[in-house]
Amino acid sequence: MTTPETTPTGPLVARVAVDIALPHLDRPFDYLVPDADRASIAVGCRVRVKFAGKRADGFVLGLAGSSEAGDKLRPLERVVSPEVVLTAPVARLCRAVADHYGGTFADVVRMAVPARHAATEAAEPPPHPEPRPAAPPSILSRHPGGPVFLDALAAGRPLRAAWTPAPVHGPPGDWASGLVEAAAATLAGGRGVLLVVPDADALAALAERCAAVFGAGSFVTLAADLGPAARYRAFLAVARGRVRLVLGTRNAGYAPVRDLGLIAVWDEGNDSLAEERAPYPHAREVAALRAALERSALLVAGYARTAETQALVERGWLAPLNPPPAELRRLGPAVRIAADTDLALERDPLAHAARLPHDAFAVIRRGLAIGPVLLQVPRAGYVASAACADCRAPARCPRCRRTLRGERGADALQLVCGLCGPVPGPWRCADCGGTRLRAPRVGVRRTAEEIGRAFPQVRVVESWWGHQIAEVPDVPALVLCTPAAEPRASGGYAAAVLLDTHLLLNRPELRAAEEALRRWLTVCALVRPGADGGTVLAVGESDARALQALVRLDPVGFAARELAERRATGFPPAARLVYVEGPPAAVEHYAVAAATVPDAERYGPLPLTDETVRLTVRCPPARAAALLDALTRESARRSAHKEGGGVRVVVDPQVVD
Template sequence: MPTEPDHLRIARVAVDVPLAHLDRPFDYLVPEAMAADVTPGVRVRVKFAGRLRDGWVLEVADTTEVDAKLAPLERVTSPEPVLSPAVAGLVRAVADHWGGTFSDVVRLAVPPRHAATEKAEPPERPQPRWEVLPGVLGGSAAGERYLAGVRRGEPLRAVWNPVGVFGGPGDWAGGLTDAGGAALASGRGVIVVVPDADALARLSARLTDVLGAGSFATLAADAGPAARYRNFLAVARGDVRLVIGTRAAVFAPVHDLGLVVVWDEGNDSLAEPRAPYPHAREVAVLRASRERCALLLAGFGRTAEVQALVERGWLVPLGVPAQEARRLGPAVRVAADTDRALERDPDAHAARLPRDVFGVIRAGLASGPVLLQVPRAGYAPALACQRCRTLARCPNCSQPLRGDRARDGFAVACALCGPLEGVWACPECGDGRLRAPRVGVTRTAEELGRAFPQVRVVTSWSGHLVDAVDDAPALVLATPGAEPFPSAGYAAAVLMDAGLMLGRPDLRAAEEALRRWLAVCALVRPAAEGGTVTVVGEPEARAVQALVRLDPAGFAERELAERFETHFPPAARLVTLDGPQAALTDAEAAWRPVTGVEHFGPVPLPEDDAWRLTLRAPVAEASELVGALKGYLAERSSRKAPGSVRLRVDPAAIG
């Protein structure tokens, strides 16, 4: 029978134990000496299975359903309530949605404690100014209506695709500032999530200019433990109402939350690489529904997942029509897409840089820097036999060989073994000559440097990033996502090797390529100022056509229609199980009773003794499927079954 102590209090604690069969709260007695400090959200230490563990108090009650004698709390680690009831509920919902545990998700939501910072005097936090905002999002009638509703505190939900052009209607940081200012004017809090440090720096600079320094808090993992925890405490204590940060900031404990914004919602950096692998966009959707606050999903591109919400009427689009976007944006065209161009250059479709691309570069250099986006980093990322085109592999470890720059011009190397010793010979035909079927950004820069010998050449890629370029003429070569920010916009841009980006074996290859290309357009001056973007690829490709029209919404609409035809997300839910083959066979008892589930595999993975089972379920049955599989993992955990089984729901990469 439940006990009802007259004078003892009961703390329901989420213990930090990542085992699926222990994913529930446990009741502990609150000693009289700790009663004043034990409140929902504080960190505590408890004895669990004979060991001291960390935990979070979820609730304090005066009754318990546990018949056995309860153990007391060992101590209160900190009386600071860092896990608000709203965030605790969100953590539970995320864990259930993605098949994870509360312990896994709460580590994303609450940063590690920094005791010295917690005891220090908090810094002064001025109130933000929102009287004069950039006025970007309100540039359309739909945008102005949305901002007016947010100012009134209405839980409006929208998607915004700014025009892909430098400045003006392409000023995404200004548009996000408009939305944040509208919510702050209503007296409520704001969360803005961006994918990476570059976007965070740009948004922070804009907010500082408009709202004032110190009027917002930044939550990012690379800020350092003290600074991150200091900013987190400012939010948890209610000292600031505006939070910006990377993906984990979507869990920020903002008081009276009025708006959640996610920028570049299709960026894979928003997908958490640790279990249970939630995506910040989906967490934002879940949080907006739970807390009845406004939501804004934004980006130059649009994913099929967002388009599905638009077609359901759950999100309202705010962007300008494609015809207006083409008027405001740069001129976009495909290289060698006219009969006249093909007459002048018959081999244009086979050439990596057709003849008219050089004309675009020359014209652009006359008025400013020219950007060339190259999909591959390095010099020659892959090599092949000159005669039979067989991929060249290392004779020691069978890894693909690559070409690196050397003093004598070219060196063959393996990523694992280093420079190749001796002479390579093709195992198929015996030929020792090599060719580079894929050329990287370094080799491309070398070739264009020879073609334009008097022009400065700038290269940027991961590990060798250039933050910005001035408005002086220059050839700027960069891999996707590493493009330097131009002070006055690029005069022209060339998108090279479009087929390489579209040809990746991934369901989202075309969607990702268009998102990257539109981000390049957003760095180029408008057509009225001579800005042009040239794509080197097949003009018939749907993503290329959408780029020419500057129409991410139309592309997303057709992409979603294909997903429904082929039963891929978001038209269905995909769940993968990775683990020993025997464990995946045993899992059939869990998923088989769920209506409409299809299975694919198991198939072997490169890891030793690892297999993958893929399950596809109708959206309506997805929760039942995830719940059944989570129950199976809990049963395995409770009996300490050998081998590890990993559950992933709607994985980011589907290839």
């Protein structure tokens, strides 16, 4: 391959990755470059080609003076734009991600390179000043190993670390400042930085901190909700080398940052970092692959720690940056479980059966004396599901038999079917004929109504997805929210109560306890330190392992035990897991392909719907490449023969049920 500076004087051949996501065509194709396009073509630019009789877009992966196809080459249709948008390091990353997840190069490139916006390419680019020097670090430097990590970033050494800050409101839990300190050390060494966060709220908080430290305009943000023009403008600033600091959500991990020195991923267990489109890559894994390919530093961070990250720590691939549990407990809020002592049970004998035991009211009263109090409720709505008060059978829609939920009506509970809408007329139980209703699953709105009656003089704030409150003032108030919809409190919450913890723990998923602990630690991070009166009370079974880890503020110990259990039972990350979903006949071919791989265990197929089944294949990590190769070859065979019926292949699924 050649560069534009060494372009041959004879025929010029372009190797093109055509934008066609068919497994049997997942390779570059050679095209002859017309003389009219020789001056404008470049490795990484967009081109238009004729493929299978149709016009298709593609990216130039390389230029050469000859091709194995000889003189049978088709010419390029045209160079769409001379702008280099797919750099060589990002192209290698896309190939690695596609191979790791059993996908195609074209599918991954669509995540990496945004759609072209011609007017933005032609417009005058906005100015981007160099980032200002930052103040000496005060967050990461407090952690064991933190100064060594920061010195390595400044020197350009590719150290990799897992950071677990204290889950508390204030400097010890200020994750955004910690990422900014790591970025400042890397920028001071003359290299580029890429910071990835899970959602728009985290991105806004990080952008605000970066603007305060480095100056407005010294960085760009990349997120899907920016809009086509704004996103492409920011992407071009990175591709042209005009900025060295990039912030963004999951697909920002592919940003073409030049001389990349650091990739950091915040809240690494958040499922928002998992891509919903094939081949379903996770931003944490993309960052790890990129750090290895480009020899850049890596920082994987979060208040909680996943088993995947713990496995990398135990292998020595990531260095731990976390205070010991005793220090976390000293820095964090005081955490305990309701009715966890004999005295509490004597005072409230029904505490274990009550949804809001006496301890919860006591914590709320003490918290309201000094500031706002947060109550986390796992379910949104008013009544998540209704049931007959006489026989306890679920209340079902008389038309479609779906379980009914309840909304607040003018005089009584209004039953609503998620498919048919409001249920007209009086309801009657189909099992016993009863007409009285009970609410076994209460949502955040009903809880707000009940708690508001108990504290009639206190302002009640409700926040849930679709009705989210960003921030509350530092005055006494009751703030009720669903997970991931917690408003920030300007001075930190005085107390927090975690209700219905069993609902998060009892989900039939492999990662249920891990995800529950992550959500609870996120609440702890909004509460004041215990030294300032900050308290977190969890209402649940005291013997639940995730709740015990919460009380100890020990996410690292929990991750280590979770990893040990998964090793014993053969679940990820101790093994690679693949789901194959589709029509039974098609899935059977994949089962035959998987059978050729030694040590690959097949489970199923099991029916998902009347027309779809799921095959689960598990293998040791050492056999993963062979398994994915066998499954990819089967996908290529199906696409080459144009076999009907869509098949979905998911490698290391986020939800293992």
